[in-house]
Amino acid sequence: MSLDPATVRRIARLARIRLDDAQVAQMGAELNSILGWIEQLNEVNVDGVTPMAGGTHNMAQRLRADAVTDGGIAEQVLANAPDREGAFYTVPKVVE
C-alpha cells in the first residue's frame, strides 16, 4: 500500500489540515514508511478474535442518568473563543 500525492491531499482535506506541496511530498514519504511498517500486523492470525474497543478491562461501560447536571455557564464556555459576538461564536459567512 503506497499513498500517492493525490491521496495525501485527500486525507489532509478530510483532516482539515492545510499542507503545501513540499509538505505533501515529505508527509507522503513519512506516511508510506509508517504504513509499510504497520503491514507486519498482517502476519497475525486474528480469526475469531473479538476486537478490543476500549481501554477498560473487564468492566461494562457505565451509563449515567440522562439528566442535566451542569450548565448556565455561557460566559465560561465562551471565554476562550477566538472571536465572538455577544453569546455567539463567529465564523466566516457560510450561507450566501
Next chain:
Amino acid sequence: MLTDLTLAEARAGLRAGRFSSRELTQAFLDAIAVLNPKLNAFITVTGEAALAQADAADVALARGEQRNLTGIPLAIKDLFCTKGVRTTAGSRILAPFIPPYESTVTANLLRDGAVFLGKANLDEFAMGSSNMASAYGAVTNPWTRRGDNRALVPGGSSGGSAAAVAGRLALGATATDTGGSIRQPASFCGIAGIKPTYGRCSRWGVVAFASSLDQAGPLARTVEDCAIMLGSMAGFDAKDSTSADLPVPDFAAACARGVKGLRIGVPREYRSDGMAPEIEALWTQGLDWLRAEGAEIVDVSLPHTKYGLATYYIVAPAEASSNLARYDGVRFGARSQGRDLIELYEKTRGEGFGDEVKRRVLIGTYVLSAGYYDAYYLRAQKVRALILQDFTEVFQRVDALLTPTTPTAAFAQGERMDDPITMYLNDIFTVPANMSGSPGLSVPAGLDAHGLPLGLQVLGRHFDEETVFAVGAALERAAGFSARPGMLAGV
C-alpha cells in the same frame, strides 16, 4: 538543602515544623529561576500562586490539619487543565487557552494540600519520546554523558516533568502515559514513575490524545514518593466514564511489603538480539536482586509483544484524529483567518499543529477512512485483544513482570530525528502495558558506560499497583541508586 529532600522527607520535615512550606516553596522557585533557563522544564511558572498556596498550607499545618500532600511543591504537566492558568499541551494551537475548570487529578492534589509551582513542558499533545516536539522549545535532560557536555533529551512526552524532578526543581510532578510517556522519561532522567492501571486516575480535564490508552500518573525521585502522590491523584470520578469505581489502596504502605514468595516473570520476547549488553546485564542484575529477596523468577512468554508498537501506531493516531478534531479555531484556542469556513479550519490546523501531530492525525484519518477501516483499525483492535490475552494468561502464573524500561539510555538532542519510526522504537518495551491497560513502574537501577541512568520496568496485574510498588521498592533498595545529574540548582 531543601530541594534535595525526597517528597517523603519534605513531608516529614513540614509536619515536624523543621521548615515551612513557604521556605520549601521559595527554595524551589529559586532553583527554577536558576536552572529553568537551561532546562526549559517549565512552560509557565506560577510563583505568586505557589507562595499563596504555601502560606495556606503553613496555616493548616500550624493547626494540625495535615493532608496527604499539605505544603508539598509539585510541577504539573501542561496537559492537565488548571483553572485560570494557561494550559498549552505543548501546542501553538492552545497558546491562548486558559481553562475555566480544574482537571480532576489536579483538583485531587489541591484537595490534599499540594502547592503547584507551574506547568511542565511536554511533547505537543503528548506525542513524542524526546520532548523535541514542543512548540515551547526542547527540554534538556539534567544528566550529561561523562566527558561530553552535549545536551541530551529527557525523553517524552513528560520530559519537562521528568527534568524538573531530576533537576530538583520540584518534589514530584504529574505526568501522563499513552505509550510510555511516564516510564521512558523516568528511565532517561534517573527517577521513578508509574503509569497506573487504565481507569485508576480520572482523565477528566486532561487534554485528550488517545482516550483508550491515556492514563495519568506521578513522577518522583523515589518509588515511595510516587506511591504517596498516586494516593492523592487516583480515585473514582463520575465525570470519566472509564474511571474505575474502586477504593484507592494505601500504595505507600505497599512499598514496604517486600517480595518474599512472589513469582516474577521474565518475558523472553523482551530479549531482543540488538539489546545493549549493559541493559541486558542490568536486567539480569535486577532479577538476581529480587531472587535474593526471596522472589521466584519464572520464564514466561508474551508472544504478541513484537506487534505492540505497530498496533499502537494505528490505535493511537486513530483516536487522536478524532480527539483533535475539536481544535477548529472557533470555540477555543488559536485561529488563523480564512475566506470561508473550510479555509479557516485548514489554516488554523495547518499553522497550529506541529509536524508530529499532523503526521499522527493524517495516519489516523487514513486508517479510519472508508475502505481501510477493517484492514487497519479493526485488525489493530483484534491484535490488541491478543496482547491483553497474553498478559491475562501470564498473570495467572506470576505476580509481576520485570523488563528493561527502554532499549537505550538518553540520546542527544537532534539524534534519532531522521525518520519517525526510529523515534517510535523508544517505546517498544512500554507500549504493551498501554495496549493491555496494565500498571507499569520504572525504577532507576543503574548507570550505563557513559554515566547515564537506566531504568527497570515492573508490570503488574490490573488494579494491583500494590504488588508493583512492592517489587519496585525492593529493586530500589537493592540498587541503592544514588547517582546525581550534573545539572542541579544550588545543591
